[in-house]
Structures are given as structure tokens and as C-alpha cells.
Amino acid sequence: MPRYEHVLTRDDAAIAAQLMTDWAGPWRTSAEFAHYLAHCRQAIQIPQAAFCALEAYRWVFRGALRPSGRRFVKLMQQPITSPTLHLHGGEDTGVLPRTAQGSGRYVAARYEWRLLDGVGHLLQQEVPDVVTAEILRWIKE
Structure with missing residues (x-):
């Protein structure tokens, strides 16, 4: 899913909002959470924000077979x-x-x-x- 950020941000970032709601504890029922979630939904829709946020996940797949990926795995084993x-x-x-x-x-x-x-x-x-x-x-x- 190289361009998944378009899915993540469509419908006012509904998928991102659902993930955050699912991951939150009881706090998700508070007015404070609703306010925080609204700001996060707005922020993830800033042009290129979602693309950059997902880059680490894309790198894992791209880098797995590259020398830099193998070096990274070796370092992570320390x-x-x-x-x-x-x-x-x-x-x-x-x-x-x-x-x-x-x-x-x-x-x-x-x-x-x-x-x-x-x-x-x-x-x-x-x-x-x-x-x-x-x-x-x-x-x-």
C-alpha cells in the first residue's frame, strides 16, 4: 500500500480517528478526547503529513532486502x-x-x-x- 495515506485521510480522516478511538482507554469518552481527536484529524490532513507519518512503515518493506535494511536489523538486535x-x-x-x-x-x-x-x-x-x-x-x- 504505497499510497495508503489517501485512504487514511479520506472522509475527514475517519480511519485515523477510528484507530485513535480504538486504541484509547476510557479517556475516549471524554470531551477532552473529542477535542484532541478533532485536532489530530485536522493535522493528519495537512498536505504530506500522512505520507510522512507512514514513511517508516514503507521503509520497513522497501529496506528489508537492501543493505541498509540488513544493517538496521543487525543494529536492532543489539x-x-x-x-x-x-x-x-x-x-x-x-x-x-x-x-x-x-x-x-x-x-x-x-x-x-x-x-x-x-x-x-x-x-x-x-x-x-x-x-x-x-x-x-x-x-x-
């Missing part, structure tokens, strides 16, 4: 050597918690997994105070 705080929404349907829980095996440094109950994929938007508090706690340790 463990992360930086301390890592992994915050994840308990109701995330974009990246399921059970899928993400094993991510610590890719980190060779201090790693902490925190599951935030009642939160979806957009946790920095859904519970910004909790995310900020967790980051500050992590930095102090």
Missing part, C-alpha cells in the same frame, strides 16, 4: 544499554500489554515495567500527571 522505564497502558489495544511485557529482555541496563491500569495507548495524553510523576520518580532513583 541490546539497549540505557536505563529504561517502560510505561504501558493496561487497556492498550494498539500494542497489547502481554506482547510488550517481554520487552525487558532487550535491555541490558536497568529496566522497569509499569502497567498503568485503565489507560490505553495514548497514555501521555490520557494521564499526563501520572506519566510525569512516573518519569520524575524514575529519574530520582
Whole structure:
């Protein structure tokens, strides 16, 4: 789907809005979410914004057989050597918690997994105070 952005942005970015709604936790029923979603729908329709947003996904397929793609895969197989705080929404349907829980095996440094109950994929938007508090706690340790 090399030009999928036209599908993503048609009908006032209905597909993008549906993805965001599906991925959000209970926050999706709030007026704040409706306001945020309206801004995101408008932003993704800016000329070339959707094309650029999808470029990383296109690169995966284009680069898979190229030397640069093989180098990238080799680099991605190296463990992360930086301390890592992994915050994840308990109701995330974009990246399921059970899928993400094993991510610590890719980190060779201090790693902490925190599951935030009642939160979806957009946790920095859904519970910004909790995310900020967790980051500050992590930095102090």
C-alpha cells in the first residue's frame, strides 16, 4: 500500500480517528478526547503529513532486502544499554500489554515495567500527571 495515506485521510480522516478511538482507554469518552481527536484529524490532513507519518512503515518493506535494511536489523538486535522505564497502558489495544511485557529482555541496563491500569495507548495524553510523576520518580532513583 504505497499510497495508503489517501485512504487514511479520506472522509475527514475517519480511519485515523477510528484507530485513535480504538486504541484509547476510557479517556475516549471524554470531551477532552473529542477535542484532541478533532485536532489530530485536522493535522493528519495537512498536505504530506500522512505520507510522512507512514514513511517508516514503507521503509520497513522497501529496506528489508537492501543493505541498509540488513544493517538496521543487525543494529536492532543489539541490546539497549540505557536505563529504561517502560510505561504501558493496561487497556492498550494498539500494542497489547502481554506482547510488550517481554520487552525487558532487550535491555541490558536497568529496566522497569509499569502497567498503568485503565489507560490505553495514548497514555501521555490520557494521564499526563501520572506519566510525569512516573518519569520524575524514575529519574530520582
